[in-house]
Amino acid sequence: xxxxxxxxxxxxxxxxxxxxxxxxxxxxxxxxxxxxxxxxxxxxxxxxxxxxxxxxxxxxxxxxxxxxxxxxxxxxxxxxxxxxxxxxxxxxxxxxxxxxxxxxxxxxxxxxxxxxxxxxxxxxxxxxxxxxxxxxxxxxxxxxxxxxxxxxxxxxxxxxxxxxxxxxxxxxxxxxxxxxxxxxxxxxxxxxxxxxxxxxxxxxxxxxxxxxxxxxxxxxxxxxxxx
Numbered sequence: 001x002x003x004x005x006x007x008x009x010x011x012x013x014x015x016x017x018x019x020x021x022x023x024x025x026x027x028x029x030x031x032x033x034x035x036x037x038x039x040x041x042x043x044x045x046x047x048x049x050x051x052x053x054x055x056x057x058x059x060x061x062x063x064x065x066x067x068x069x070x071x072x073x074x075x076x077x078x079x080x081x082x083x084x085x086x087x088x089x090x091x092x093x094x095x096x097x098x099x100x101x102x103x104x105x106x107x108x109x110x111x112x113x114x115x116x117x118x119x120x121x122x123x124x125x126x127x128x129x130x131x132x133x134x135x136x137x138x139x140x141x142x143x144x145x146x147x148x149x150x151x152x153x154x155x156x157x158x159x160x161x162x163x164x165x166x167x168x169x170x171x172x173x174x175x176x177x178x179x180x181x182x183x184x185x186x187x188x189x190x191x192x193x194x195x196x197x198x199x200x201x202x203x204x205x206x207x208x209x210x211x212x213x214x215x216x217x218x219x220x221x222x223x224x225x226x227x
Contacts, residue, residue, distance in 0.1 A: 023155050030151060030192055033144050037195060040137050041202055047130055048203055052082040054123040057097040059086045061115050067225040074217045081206055113222050120218070121211050130205035137202060141195055148192045 059080075062068050072080050086094070101119060105111035211218075 026151055026155065027192075030144075030148060033140075033147070034195060037137070037140055037144060037197075040133075040140065041197055044130070044133050044137060044202060047126070047133065048205065051123070051126050051130055051205060052085065053097060054119065054126055055082040056086040056089070056094075057101065058116070058119045058123055059083060060094045060097050061101075061112075061119050062225065063227060064225060067221065070221045070225070071218070074214050074221065075206075075208060077206060109226050112226050113219070116222055117211065117215070117218070124208045124210060127205045127208045131207070134202065134204055137197070141197060145194045148194055152191045 058071070059068050059082075062071055068080065068083065072078075089097075098115070098119070101115055103111055104114040104118070
């Protein structure tokens with residue numbers, strides 16, 4: 001082997017190494033992003049469960065199904081979020097929902113009124129934060145899938161193998177760069193699947209109006225249902 005042959009062999013090796021290194025570097029990046037997305041969605045679901053406890057605390061503070069119905073009408077919520085879970089709780093568990101809510105007011109009415117207003121204010125704040133997190137995760141999901149599409153287009157395993165074989169000067173590359181059914185199967189297995197988050201995995205938070213927009217109507221309900 002003369003010097004020119006050694007140079008060519010060295011170039012072949014470097015080209016093949018770069019192809020493989022780039023492939024695995026990009027694959028590791030996607031795997032890390034998928035894990036990050038999983039962590040984000042898991043954290044979101046935990047916060048969503050806490051939102052559920054806020055809803056259930058409000059149901060308990062309202063004190064009756066009629067009060068809940070009137071309030072949900074004001075909030076324009078046809079489906080009462082987490083109400084079935086609330087109904088399944090024991091009395092002691094329901095009391096725990098409002099245990100941390102500070103009692104304010106000199107009269108029973110003022111304490112009843114302030115508890116509901118305070119709980120709703122916290123509920124609205126949590127809902128807004130969850131909506132922001134939801135949008136961020138959806139954006140992350142969209143960008144990640146764009147990267148996955150680029151990866152699958154750039155690193156088709158059959159084409160990579162065909163490129164390496166072409167560098168080696170072996171084999172005849174047919175249309176699509178696939179030399180056998182086995183290579184096509186392996187290429188399919190090496191592709192990244194697009195990431196998906198179902199409604200159960202990433203449930204959207206209810207869109208709630210700010211307290212100042214509904215306060216007057218809410219106060220009317222409080223006066224009607226105050227025990």
